[in-house]
Amino acid sequence: MLATLLTAVLATTALVLPHPTGRAHVGTAVAHLVDRSRPDPWVAFEPYRELMVQVWYPARTIRGHRRADWVSPGIAAIVNPPGTGLELPVTHGYVGAPPAPGRHPVLLWSPGYGLERTSGTALAEDLASHGFVVVTIDHPHDAGWVEFPDGRIATRAAPTPTTPAEEEQLLQTVLDVRVTDTRFVLDRLRDLPAAPAMDLSRIGMFGHSMGGATAAGVMLADRRVRAGLDMDGSFTGPVIDAGLDRPFLMFGSQTHGGEQDETWTRTWSHLRGPRYWIELAGSAHLSFTDYQVLFPQIGLPADQIEQTVGTIGGERSVAIQRAWVRAFFDRHLRGRAGPLPRFPEISFPAGAG
Known part of the structure; x- marks a missing residue:
């Protein structure tokens, strides 16, 4: 996504992500996981499914640790080749910093489908600064690029559908693969960096677009996930009619989600636990990614910005998202029963307020 837009834009600026709002310093570490129980579902000659994950966590100290780059070096060379005059962001997470005490x-x-784990960095960092451990997952060959520790870069290999039936089958396959990926990550949480800081009795999941559908699919299949959140993703698979009996938040954009998507109305009617349905005015589908703040910094034309991330200001959009995501998981994983955030840009379709 970013590489395509950069070919048309010559910039001389350093891109920045919003600073986390919590009191804790943020540590981060990357892990390579290999699921030897199955081959890669997209590339026939790869005998095992390999994943990359990144852990974001509250840090005890950051002294002596460097800030992590937004993307890995190999991917940076692809999305920001020489000559753009652009500097990709540096995150607010410090590589390998020791975790803060506690669980x-x-x-x-x-x-989202076709995107990388790094697209949710601004949210992940903020949650970590408020005391959550966040594990962001790459789904190789579904994502545009995933770089492994040995320098290999897995590119997108999922087929391009040519008919509605093929598209429906592809989306179901993508969902099935992602649910299996995620459940494998759940199995391996104790092996990840910062594992001693994790309370595995309090696990939630959230995601953007297909990632939101994945959160719902994982919740249906695995009761280890106690609360979930879909950010502007159409629901896919059996969860639409089976529903969920645990807390779930549907967070839609003005241009994609909400009552315009019949999978939302069907799923909403089958949610049996605490349920929330909100819509962010002025937002578009990619508002729920780091591109909400990065695209305006690049200097894209106004029509391209409006089409991809809407008319809402980037800093305002991110602030609202951070507040709602944190409040939802505070309520349902920490038992903090305070009032949910109220912003004039947030509406409650279907009488969901």
């Missing part, structure tokens, strides 16, 4: 709720993040 903290765990959140899994799954990105």
Whole structure:
């Protein structure tokens, strides 16, 4: 996504992500996981499914640790080749910083179809600064690029559908693969960096687009996930009619989600636990990614910005999202029963307020 837009834009600026709002410093570490129980579902000659995950967590100290880059070096060379005059963001997470004492709720993040785990960095960092451990997941060959520790870069290999029936089958396959990926990550949480800081009795999941559908699919299949959140993703698979009996938040954009999507109205009617349905005025589908703040910094034309991330200001959009995501998981993983955030840009379709 970013590489395509950069070919048309010559910038001379350093891109920045919003600073986390919590009191804790943020540590981060990357892990390579290999599921030897199954081959890669997209590439026939790969005998095992390999995943990359990144852990974001409250840190005890950041002294002596460097800030992590937004993307890995190999991917940076692809999305920002020489000559753009652009500097990609540096995150607010410090590589390998020691975790803060205590055991903290765990959140899994799954990105949109075709996107990388890094697309949710601004949210992940903020949650970590407020005492959550966030595990962001790459789904290789579904994502545009995933770089492994040995320098290999897995590119997108999922087929391009040519008919509605093929598209429906592809989406179901993508969902099935992602649910299996995520459940494998759940199995391996104790092996990840910062594992001693994780409270595995308090696990939630959220995601953007297909990542939101994945959160719902994982909740249906695995009761280890106690609360879930879909950010502007159409629901896919059996969860639409089976529903969920645990807390779930549907967070839609003005241009994609909400009552315009019949999978939302069907799923809403089958949610049996605490349920929430909100819509962010002025937002578009990619508002729920880091691109909400990065695209305006690049200097894209106004029509391209409006089409991709809407008319809402980037900092305002991110602030609202951070407040709602944190409040939802505070309520349902920490038992903090305070009032939910109220912003004039937030509406409650279907009488959901």
